[in-house]
Amino acid sequence: MPLSVALAEQLAQIVLAGVAILLTASVLQQFRTVGPKGHLLDALALVPQWKFFAQDAVGLDPDWSDDWHVLARVAAIGDATRPTPWQPVIAPAVRSGWHFIWNPHGRSQAQLLAYAEMLGRAHPAEPINPAGLAYLTLLRACFDVVSPDRDQALQFAVVATRGRHERPVFLRYLSLWHVR
Amino acid sequence: MSAELVLEATCRMLGAWAFLSGAGWLVDAPQWAGGGPLGRDLHRLRRSRWTQWRPFDLLHDSRFLALLGGIQAALGLWLVLLPGQPLIALVALGLIGATQALRGANDGSDKVAMVVIAGGLLQAAGIALDQPVLTFAGALWIGGQLTLAYATAGIAKLRHAVWRNGTAIQGVLSSYMHGCGWAARVVRANGPAKLLAWSVIVLEVLFPLALLLPTSWLAVVLGLFLLFHLAIAAAMGLHTYPLAFAATYPATLVLGQWLRIRLGIG
Numbered sequence: 425m426p427l428s429v430a431l432a433e434q435l436a437q438i439v440l441a442g443v444a445i446l447l448t449a450s451v452l453q454q455f456r457t458v459g460p461k462g463h464l465l466d467a468l469a470l471v472p473q474w475k476f477f478a479q480d481a482v483g484l485d486p487d488w489s490d491d492w493h494v495l496a497r498v499a500a501i502g503d504a505t506r507p508t509p510w511q512p513v514i515a516p517a518v519r520s521g522w523h524f525i526w527n528p529h530g531r532s533q534a535q536l537l538a539y540a541e542m543l544g545r546a547h548p549a550e551p552i553n554p555a556g557l558a559y560l561t562l563l564r565a566c567f568d569v570v571s572p573d574r575d576q577a578l579q580f581a582v583v584a585t586r587g588r589h590e591r592p593v594f595l596r597y598l599s600l601w602h603v604r
Numbered sequence: 605m606s607a608e609l610v611l612e613a614t615c616r617m618l619g620a621w622a623f624l625s626g627a628g629w630l631v632d633a634p635q636w637a638g639g640g641p642l643g644r645d646l647h648r649l650r651r652s653r654w655t656q657w658r659p660f661d662l663l664h665d666s667r668f669l670a671l672l673g674g675i676q677a678a679l680g681l682w683l684v685l686l687p688g689q690p691l692i693a694l695v696a697l698g699l700i701g702a703t704q705a706l707r708g709a710n711d712g713s714d715k716v717a718m719v720v721i722a723g724g725l726l727q728a729a730g731i732a733l734d735q736p737v738l739t740f741a742g743a744l745w746i747g748g749q750l751t752l753a754y755a756t757a758g759i760a761k762l763r764h765a766v767w768r769n770g771t772a773i774q775g776v777l778s779s780y781m782h783g784c785g786w787a788a789r790v791v792r793a794n795g796p797a798k799l800l801a802w803s804v805i806v807l808e809v810l811f812p813l814a815l816l817l818p819t820s821w822l823a824v825v826l827g828l829f830l831l832f833h834l835a836i837a838a839a840m841g842l843h844t845y846p847l848a849f850a851a852t853y854p855a856t857l858v859l860g861q862w863l864r865i866r867l868g869i870g
Contacts, residue, residue: 515780531628
């Protein structure tokens, strides 16, 4: 047997062993809470974790399947007593038949709604950092949509709605007032 | 089933996924432009060493994102039209997938596709080098991960009372984010919701046993799962999932065949 063929066979066996090791690690990964390094291995699908719509939070929070919305309003600087009515800025898109095969904005929309959910679910004992990424992203989205005048301040709210029938609305987070 | 045919079928479906996903990124890229809500300039405010690193800017540049999407779509077309020459396309798709993973922007279908890309590469290398062990390693990786994905998703659902009593599926399909009008009507009553929830749980939990079925029966089971993913795409808008999962099925048939032979039931 030529040396190169023998070497290729040995390498193939090593690769097969590597695949078996990664599969075993993947099985173990399903029972673990994933840390930062685990997140990268998960995203690269080297040691993935599979829990489609059955994450650990499911069932623990009564609001885990709520829809998240971001609303904004403006008021004259220094007089927040007479604000404008709330205006919708970010909301889940109503599903169209096309989304079955073509839904290109699904990712960016999901990202914005994930930030809204992050603020909406924040524990009252851990105040939101207004310099944090989620807060600033939503604030910028609100300024883009509402475009307040220079003498106006803007405030946004994160609200949750549940279901399609009675659709109760829950206020989950209220921001500070901001000027441009 | 020859290894070449299995790889060709895998590549055609992976290619269709890559085209759809890449074209989606191309269209969605302006949403991630600097100065916009999802712009990279906001990410740079996070003062970690990673976000201050120069390549981070490139990764989060919307023009780069559009370029990646365009290349991914083109590579997808390559795999659909020329599935017999997949090596370079698979390597390039793997690099694009890794880049998206570093951006933290990949979803479940991207993860499934990454599994297929890695397994497809092993299969292609095995065929090119005439190393059946390497070809099998690719099938083992893809089929093993699919089996693990279905079983874990089923067991995770089984653990939650809200899945067992149907309220989870009611909640998800009645939401605007993950549901739609017709799906919400289907699960409005508790009976159909519970039936649907248990159908999903049983199908997913028992999937590993399906590997022991004769190939034609396993193909029927995988066909059912494809219908399941198509229904999810229609109800939840997760349009890239059916193709990503379908790309795992040829290798899973190979794994099932191998398993039955090893166990003496084939």
